Amino acid sequence: MSDFLAAQDSAGHEHAQPRSDQNRSLWGDVRYELMRNPVFWVSSVLVLVILSMAFAPQLWAETSPTARGACRLENARVEPSAAHPFGYTNAGCDMWSSLVYGTGKSVIVAILVTIGTVIVGVTLGTVAGYVGGFADTVISRVTDIFFGLPFILGALVFLAIFPDRNVWTLTAVLTMFGWTSLTRVMRGSVISTKQKDYVDAARALGATNFFIIRKHILANSIAPVIVLATIGLGAYISAEATLTFLGVGYQRPTVSWGLLVAEGQNLALAGFWHLLVLPCAFIVVTVLSFILLGDALRDALDPRAR
C-alpha cells in the first residue's frame, strides 16, 4: 500500500531554494533541506518518542500491564479521570501502560519487516537492474507473481495456519509479501543510475562490477528506497494491527494495539468509548509520524525538487 506514495507528490515542491553553497554533497543538501523543514522536526520528535516507548517502556509507564497484580478487575472499564487520564482496560489494567507496553510489539515487528524487505529488495533490485537479461526476467516475473496476491489476504492465509503466532512468524509472513514494491523501486532506480556517465568512467578506469555496485550504484540509487522504507514502517505497523484485529496476529495475553481495538470495538458501542478511541489514537499518531517523516525525506531527497 505504500507503493503509490513513493511515486507521487514530487510535483509539489519545485519552488525549492537555489543552493546557497555549490560545494555541498548530495547528502549535505539533504541535511540542509531537512533542517529547514518543520514537518521533519515534528515527525522525527514523534518517531523518537515512539521508539523510546518501544524499546524502553519503563521510562513512560511504571508498571507493565502483564506484571503480577498490575490489573485489578474492580477497575475494569473505569473511564478516564484526573488521576488516570487514560482510564482502565476491560481487564482492569491501566490503559496508558497497556498502550505504552503495546508499542514495542507493533514497532519491533515493523522494524524487523522493514529491515528484511530492504535487504531482499535492495539485493534483488540491484541484481535485476544491474545484471539485467535473464536474471532481470526471472526476478521481475517472480515479483509479478507475488504482486498478484493481495497483501492482507495473502498474509492472512499463512498466519491462519500457524497455531501460535509471535514476533517472528509475523515478521516472516509480512516480509514475504512486502518485499515486492521495494524490489521494483530499487530495480528502476539502479537502471537509471547505471546509465550515468560516472559509471562508464569507473568502468573505463578498470573498476570491477562489485566495486561499481558498492561505490556508485548503491549510494546513488538508495534514496527512493529510504523514502519508501520509512513510509513502509508506518504501513507495517498498520498491517500488523489489522491482522491482529482480524485475529491472525498477536494473541492474548500479549498486550498489543490491535487486540485493544478488537476488544474495545463492541464495548465502545456499549458506552465505553475510551476503550476504542485511545488505542486508535495511538495507532493513527504512530502511522502518521512515519508517513510524515517519509514525506519530509522525499522532499529532501527528490532531485527533481532542486
Next chain:
Amino acid sequence: MGRYVARRLVQFIPVILGTLFLLHVLSVLTIQIVGDPVRALFGENAPPEAILEQLRANYNLDDDCLEQTGNPCVRLFVDRLAQYASGDFGINFRGRSVAELFVERFPVTVRLTVIALVFETVVGIFLGVMAGLRKDKLVDNFVRFSTVLLIAFPVFVFGTLAQLFIGLELGLPLRDSERAPEWLGQMLTVTYNPEFPWLSLMLPGLVLGAFSLAAIARLTRTSLIENLRSDYVRTARAKGLTSSRTVGVHTLRNSLIPVVTYIGIDIGLLLGGALVTEGIFNIPGVGQLVFLAIQANDTPVILGVVTILTVVFLVANLLVDILYAALDPRIRYE
C-alpha cells in the same frame, strides 16, 4: 488494440498460474512445518486416529507429500487446479461447499466494493483537480493535509470509529426520530440491514474507500500539476482555447492515466479491506465469511476464498490494463 489485448491475455496465463502455485506452495510448506490443520482443530484432546484419517481425506490433506518438508507437492497442485477448473474450491469444516458459500455472499461484497470505488474515484478525482488547479492555495493545503491524515487511518480503525461516532452517536437519534427521513438514518447505520441493501452499505462503503480516496486525490493532484506545465498545454492555451477545455479535455485525460493504474492495484486493497469492514459492520459478504472462518479456525474456507479472491483480483487487474490501453495510445503501440 486487438493485438495488445491478445498479448496481454497470453501474459496473464503464467501470472495467474504462478500466483496460484505460490499460494499452494506456501500453504503446503506451512502445513509441513506446523502440522496439519485437522489435528489443530481438536487441541489437546486427540480423537481416534480413524476419525482424523477420515477428516484428512475429506479436506484433501491425506497426501503423503504433506509430511515431507520442502516438497512442493506439484502433483497435488495439478489435482487442485483441476478441481478449481471444475468450480470445486473445497468444503468447510461443516461440509458445505466453499464455492457455494462464495456465490451466495458475493453480490453483497460487489455492492460494497462498487460503492467504495464510485465514492473514491468521484470524490478523489474532484479533490485532486481542485487542489491541482489551485496549487499552494488554501484548498490545496486542505486537501494535502486531510489526505495524509486519511492515509494514516487503517481501515479497521476508521471503521470502528465511524461505527461508534457516525453509526451510533449520530445515526441512532436519526433512526429514532419521527421527523428525520428514514433513508438518512439507514445510511448512517451500525450494521447491515437486508431491507436496505444499498443504503445500509453506504457508511461501510465510505470507510472502505477512504484510504484509496486519499491516494487518488494525491495522484490526480500530482499528475495534473505536472501535466499543466507541459508543452501541449501551453500550445492549447496559446491557441486561445478556453481554460475549461484545456483542463477538462487535454490535461485531465492524461492526468488520469496513473489513477487508472492505481485503481487496478486498489481492487486488491479493497478486497482485503472488505474483509475488515464486513467484519466490523456485520455485512453478510465474502469478507465476513473469511472473518468468521478465522475465528472458527476453518482453514479450508480461508484458503478457498482467498484463492477465488486472488483470481477475481487478477482478472479485474487485466480488465483495468486493457482499459488503460484505450486511454493511452502509447501503450498500444509499444
